[in-house]
Amino acid sequence: MSNALKFYIDGAWVDPIAPKTIDVIDPATEKTFITISAGAAADVDRAVAAAKAAFPAFSQTNKADRLALLTRILELYNERSEDIARAVSDEMGAPMSFAREAQTWAGRVHLESTIAALKEYEFEHQRGTTRVVKEAIGVVALITPWNWPLNQIVCKVAPAIAAGCTMVLKPSEIAPVSGLIFAEIMHDAGTPKGVFNLVNGDGPGVGQVMAGHPDVDMVSFTGSTRAGIIVAKTAAETVKRVAQELGGKSPNIILRDADFETAVIKGVQGCFGNSGQSCDAPTRMLVPREHHDQALAIAKKAAEDHKVGDPKAAETVLGPVVSEIQYEKIQRLISAGIAEGATLVTGGLGRPHGYNRGYYVKPTVFGNVTPQMTIAREEIFGPVLSIISYDTEDQAIEIANDTPYGLGAYVQSKNIDNARRVARQLRAGQVSINYPDWDTYAPFGGYKQSGNGREYADWAIHDFLEVKGIVGHGAA
Structure with missing residues (x-):
């Protein structure tokens, strides 16, 4: 993969500021099958700055524009489905049938569900003389796991776009190749510069930096409860919203x-x-x-x-x-x-x-x-x-x-x-x-130490929105 040693920032594939690499292991052979770049705080700063600069314009786009973008992403996702399935099989050892019919399918169906939910979603309503407005929360940091890579990337990226947010994604460094393919899809779909950014790396070097960054308005994290606690504590310093889908013992x-x-x-x-x-x-x-x-x-x-x-x-x-x-x-x-x-x-x-x-x-x-x-x-x-x-x-x-x-x-x-x-x-x-x-339209998320917030369809869109009351607005 030509972009394995690059990050996707501000609409372009760029080199890391300080070269450092991570070997990605094929779990079936225990051998390295690809090497990626590992980001650091300076790379996160660059990606967050791009997302922050893109937010004012993208947050004001209308629903039709965001639907059109998501539809293009879905079309290209389907075109690249076999590439995605092979990547998932290589990086996490999934049998090819499961990689196609479950892992890759999950990303597709969540795109479809988000598109359907966005078509029906109402971002404003009148309550007396107050106009209640739901608007994009801002720059969001998306930290995704290795076990369902496309499911969790799409469950965060798609509703963030639907809400009008801009974002920085950190896929798992254990299974990053499918995320790189997804970034290529986002680029080819014509996603405006700075709306979607990707920085690879580990939790301490990239994930925690994203969670604590003062220009990040929300963190959406999926992973272990242990790591989720670290993310929440780090994010608390800047009082940002944290949505988490963590462990389970069902x-x-x-x-x-x-x-x-x-x-x-x-x-x-x-x-x-x-x-x-x-x-x-x-x-x-x-x-x-x-x-x-x-x-x-x-x-x-x-x-x-x-x-x-x-x-x-x-x-x-x-x-x-x-x-x-x-x-x-x-x-x-x-x-x-x-x-x-x-x-x-x-x-x-x-x-x-x-x-x-x-x-x-x-x-x-x-x-x-x-x-x-x-x-x-x-x-x-x-x-x-x-x-x-x-x-x-x-x-x-x-x-x-x-x-x-x-x-x-x-x-x-x-x-x-x-x-x-x-x-x-x-x-x-x-x-x-x-x-x-x-x-994929049911709310998905946990009680207790399994997290907070809900994903899938309109439930996920809601998590990426702030609620504003314009009092004295008068009738619509």
Whole structure:
């Protein structure tokens, strides 16, 4: 990629002010497949200055102009979809089918949802003699993760444009190539100079500088709760808005009247999708105590049906996890599960048979997990499922809510009224009943230490707006 060692600032590809590089590792081979530039404070200053200069004009553009820009971005995104899928597969080890049908698809559908939401969005309304106006918050810093790179880039960039904001994006340095392609799309779509800027780098060198920059009006961050706390503390010095989508430890309550086999199989699939690297993955499966052993048998077979292998092989279901750091963390937590007395149903420590290289993890299921075990408390971010027993629905709800997180939750039942009753008692930003299709118009975000703010469609547009009351304005 010709722009790998450059940043996109003020409508042009530019060299970093001080050369410094980061090797990007292919997790399937553990080898460097590309090298990018690592930014520093001076590069952030340059990008923020460009965004600040572009803001007065872009914030005053009309909805039709911003819709036209988003539509051009969508058209070019679709044209580059295969390039994006290959980049995602290379940088994070996603199987090509998943890279195409989930990772790349996610960016496309969020662009479509934002466009549809913007068409209907009302930026002004009258309340008595006061005119209530929603206007762009200003320059926004967008910090995105490696696990769903296009999903999170588009979930921030698209609504920021819809709102009339200008921005600086820092993709994850672990999976930056898809972000570079996205910047090329933004350039080719004719995005006005300074509206969209990209600076690569790590959290301390770029992300924290963006969060604390006095000319940044808002930070939108997706990542770990640990990193989110650092971002929030840094941003607090300049009293800017911070929207965060952080970690999760999502419960999946299978009620007694559920289609049990289907519920367990789909629960395993949901937990293991993206090699378990999703913040809202249903990692804690709660089952009636009398069905615990049955759940283990079903989950064992479902887990072992997940073919682990080369991301480029057609039969591969699970690729590697993204990095050595992630691999070692997952191994540590699997070891903790064994040491604390959980039943290892399948999987376990080490790489799958036949692999001595690559960050491959055995699809792992634990049974007889108690709510206080480490594997039931900590976010693992790998293909590891914990199965927990409950006696009553009230106890299941209590266990489900007994977590510092609150991003996703899941309920399975043939009785929709009862499922709705349980869903209303779960302390999570999004609750899914009976494994529905992904709804890109539903609000997405967390309670508690899973963050604040909401993404997707009009919910996301709202987060990038300030509300102004013009009192005494008179009738419209």
